[in-house]
Amino acid sequence: MQHNDFVNGLLDFMQHSPTPFHAVQNMVERLEKAGFERLSEKEAWGEKRRQGRYFVTRNDSSLIAFELNQPLAESGIHMVGAHTDSPCLKVKPNPEKTDRKYLQLAVEVYGGALLNPWFDRDLSLAGRVSYLDAAGQIRHQPVNWEKAIATIPSLAIHLDREANELHTIDKQKHLPPVLMTLPENSSDKPVSLKALLLDKLNAQIAGCKDASVQAVKVLDYELSFYDVQPPAVMGLNDDFIASARLDNLLSCYTGLTAMLDHNGQRNTLLICSDHEEVGSASSAGAQGNFLQSVLSRLCDSGEQFSRAMASSMMISADNAHAIHPNFADRHEPNHGPLINAGPVIKVNANQRYATNSETGAMFKHWCELAGVPVQSFVVRSDLACGSTIGPITATELGVRTVDVGVPTFAMHSIRELAGRMDAFYLYQVLKLYFDHSQR
Numbered sequence: 001m002q003h004n005d006f007v008n009g010l011l012d013f014m015q016h017s018p019t020p021f022h023a024v025q026n027m028v029e030r031l032e033k034a035g036f037e038r039l040s041e042k043e044a045w046g047e048k049r050r051q052g053r054y055f056v057t058r059n060d061s062s063l064i065a066f067e068l069n070q071p072l073a074e075s076g077i078h079m080v081g082a083h084t085d086s087p088c089l090k091v092k093p094n095p096e097k098t099d100r101k102y103l104q105l106a107v108e109v110y111g112g113a114l115l116n117p118w119f120d121r122d123l124s125l126a127g128r129v130s131y132l133d134a135a136g137q138i139r140h141q142p143v144n145w146e147k148a149i150a151t152i153p154s155l156a157i158h159l160d161r162e163a164n165e166l167h168t169i170d171k172q173k174h175l176p177p178v179l180m181t182l183p184e185n186s187s188d189k190p191v192s193l194k195a196l197l198l199d200k201l202n203a204q205i206a207g208c209k210d211a212s213v214q215a216v217k218v219l220d221y222e223l224s225f226y227d228v229q230p231p232a233v234m235g236l237n238d239d240f241i242a243s244a245r246l247d248n249l250l251s252c253y254t255g256l257t258a259m260l261d262h263n264g265q266r267n268t269l270l271i272c273s274d275h276e277e278v279g280s281a282s283s284a285g286a287q288g289n290f291l292q293s294v295l296s297r298l299c300d301s302g303e304q305f306s307r308a309m310a311s312s313m314m315i316s317a318d319n320a321h322a323i324h325p326n327f328a329d330r331h332e333p334n335h336g337p338l339i340n341a342g343p344v345i346k347v348n349a350n351q352r353y354a355t356n357s358e359t360g361a362m363f364k365h366w367c368e369l370a371g372v373p374v375q376s377f378v379v380r381s382d383l384a385c386g387s388t389i390g391p392i393t394a395t396e397l398g399v400r401t402v403d404v405g406v407p408t409f410a411m412h413s414i415r416e417l418a419g420r421m422d423a424f425y426l427y428q429v430l431k432l433y434f435d436h437s438q439r
Contacts, residue, residue, distance in 0.1 A: 001257065001261055001427070003424050006257065006423070006424050006427055007233065007241065007420060007424065009253070009257065010231075010241070010253050010254075011230075011231040011232070011233070011241070011243070013253045014231040014243045014244070014245060014246070015230050015231055017245065017249055018124070018126040018144060018224075018226040018244075018245075019061075019126050019127050019144075019222075019224055020060075020061035020062075020084035020274045021060050021061055021127060021128045021142045022126060022142055022144065023061075023084045023252060023272070024057055024062065024084060025060075027063055027065075027252065027256055028055065028057065030256060030260065031055045031256075031260075034053070034260050035053060036053045036054060036055050036065060037052065037053065037054050037055075038054070038055060038056070038057075039054050040056070041056060045297055049068070049297060049298045050068065051068050051069065052067070052068060053065075053066075054066060054067075058283065058288075058290050059274065059282075059283065060140060060142075061084055061128075061274035061284050062084065062271075062272060062274045062284040062285075062290055063084075063270075063271070063272045064269065064270070064271045064272075064290065064291065064294050065256070065259065065270045066267070066268065066269040066270075066294070066298075067264065067267065067268045067269075068298070069264060069266060069267060070266060070267055072267060072299055072304065072308045073299060073303075073304040073305075073307040073308050073311075074307075074311070075266065075267055075311060076267065076308055076309070076311025076312035076313070077267040077268065077269050077295075077308065077312045078266060078268050078269070078313050078315075078433055078434055078436070079268070079269040079270070079271065079312065079313065079314045079315070079399070080255040080258070080270050080314070080315045080317055080433075081255075081272075081273065081286070081314055081315070081316045081317065081389050081390070081393055082248050082251035082252045082255050082271075082272050082273075082316075082317050082318065082389075083248045083251075083272065083273050083275075083276035083277070083286075083318065083389060084248075084252060084272050084273065084274050085110075085111070085276060085277050085278075086111070086244070086245040086247060086412075087109075087111035087112055087114070087277055087412045088110050088111070088113065088224040088225065088226065089108070089110070089113070089175060089177070089224060090107060090108050090223065090224045091105050091106070091107055091125070091127075091193070091221070091223040091224065091225075092106040092107065092108055093220075094106075095107070095193055096190065096191060096193055097176060098182060098190070098191075102181060102182065103179045103180045103182055103191050104177060104178055104179065105150070105176060105177060105179060105193065106176050107175055107176060107177065107225065109171050109175070110224065110278065111277030111278055111412070112412050113412055113414075114410065114411075114412045114413040114414070115169045115171070115175070116169065117410075118152055118175070118414050119153070120151065120152070120153065120154050121151065121227045121229070122148035122227065122229065123148060123149070123150040123152070123177055123225045123226065123227060123228070124144070124145045124146060124147060124150070124225070124226055124227075124228045125145045125150065125223055125224070125226075126142070126145065126146075126223065126226060127221060127222045127223035128140055128142055128143070128221065128222050128223075129141050129142075129143050129201060129218060129220075129221045129223075130218075130219045130221065131197075131198070131201060131216075131217060131218050131219055132215070132217040132219060133213050133214060133216065134213070134214045134216055135212040135213075137212075139213065139215075141201060141215075143200050143204065145200070146228070147228065148228045149179055150177035150179045150225060151177060151178055152174075152175060152178070153178060177225060193221075194218040197218045197221060198215055198217070198218050201215040201218070202214055202215050227244050227414050227415065229244075229415065231243035231244075233420055235420075239339070239340060239419065239420055240418065240419060240420060241417070241418050241419070241420050242415055242416070242417050243415065243416065244414055244415055244416070245416075246319060246408060246416040246418050247318070247319040247408060247411050247412065248276070248317075248318050248319060250319065250406060250418060250423055251318060251319070251405065251426070252272045254423060254426050254427045254430060255270045255317055255430060256270055256272075257427055258433075258434055259430075261431055262431050263435045265435070266436075268434045271290070271291050273286045273290070273291075273389055276318075276389055280392055286392040286393060286396075287392055287396075291396070292396055295308070295397070306398075309397050309398050309399045312397075312399050312400070313359070313362070313401075313402075313433075314390070314394070314397070314399050314400065314401040314402075315363070315402055315404060315430065315433060316353075316354060316388050316389050316390030316393065316402070316403045316404070317405055317426065317430070318346075318388040318390075318403065318405045319405040319407075319408040319411060319416075319418070320337055320343075320344035320346055320377045320406065320407050320408065321337070321377065321407070321411060322336075322337050322338065322407030322408055322409055323336025323337060323338060324409060330383070332377075332379060332380045332381075335376055335377055335378045337375040337376075337407040338375070338407060339407045339408075339409070339419040339422065340419035340420065340421040340422055341373055341407070342372055342373030342374045342375050342422065342425050343372070343374060343375070343404050343405065343406055343422065343425055343426045343429060344374075344375045344377045344404060344405055344406070344407055345360050345363055345374060345375070345376050345377070345402065345403070345404055346376075346377045346403040346404065346405060347360065347377065347403075348379065352385040352386065352387040352391065353388060353390055353391065353403035354388075354390035354391045354393070354394040354401035354402065354403050355390070355401070355402045355403050358400065359400050359401060359402035360402055362400075363404060363429075366432055366433050366436065367429050369432055369436075370431075370432040371428075372425045372428050372429045373425070375407070390402070390403040404426075406419065406422040406423055406426055407419060407422060
């Protein structure tokens, strides 16, 4: 794949993946187009676990795709792991609030969001809705307003003279987005989010020939606000990619593209898990049994599973902090990754990252073979270190794991910045890793 084609595909994927549900839906479409067959956890897999190209989803927000070409116990499997979720503002169950004739929705902060950039942005709403159809069946459907329908206005500097020095954000009071001004007679018929969702669902379903799938009642939802500003290549020399959710949809797209483009001679697997930003403790998160369940079903016995894991490898791909030119003192000396200088190996002595000297050496070797530069990151000793799915996966499976990622500015902001070259560098090394026969 050429560099420009890769970047354009990444931008399109980011644009159409405002939530984990949409990201998984988009990955599923690419997998099916490439000839991968969908499996269900509820059904027996039989001989399908011997050879072929398959995928399975859980909760519509996590996905595992795998390709089997050799006996698993003998050859192991090369795996890449990423996560589908990003910090955001999620809508509460009973969110409607009106004040001074404005309709607002109460929100909860999901993950470690950088909150200041959420103000004065053009926001839309997307997620998954569970509803009762005309036949009395419960269905689940992604929804997306796509256009800007809300904003979180800042308080004018005239009313907060110390905003630039002492501004703090009250998550309960200051974050509910404003959606509309209410008409004079609005008190007679309060606006209901579920009613709006019902209309939105039936507008999406309108083209379906099966009338029984029409929504008659919204039962529940998982919705989050997002910025409608599209992803872009930017910079005087087009050096950067600017987008929401680069952490970590960039790794999901890169891992999937590398898997689809590799030579198909060895066993490979991609897992994109939900809920990493809140600790991964869910059935769809890395602390759940999704990956272990799938891998164990591909083996005939516990002994085969153990042998397979001993011959396997996991690359945990999750964005890394680039050294910030305005805050260089926040970075460890000699370990400040630069944008467009290659993927980063993340190291932490306290096992917040799963990298060790063996797995770090292997990744460096693959970068050399791919002709890709590589960097290292260690957090300052006086700062707390984040973590990834890497240590969780290494612990649960006993598999060799390395934590890597592309250098990023403004991580967890509503709009992050990464290098146009780095995303492609990561693709090149992951593709070689999927091709490589070293055990």
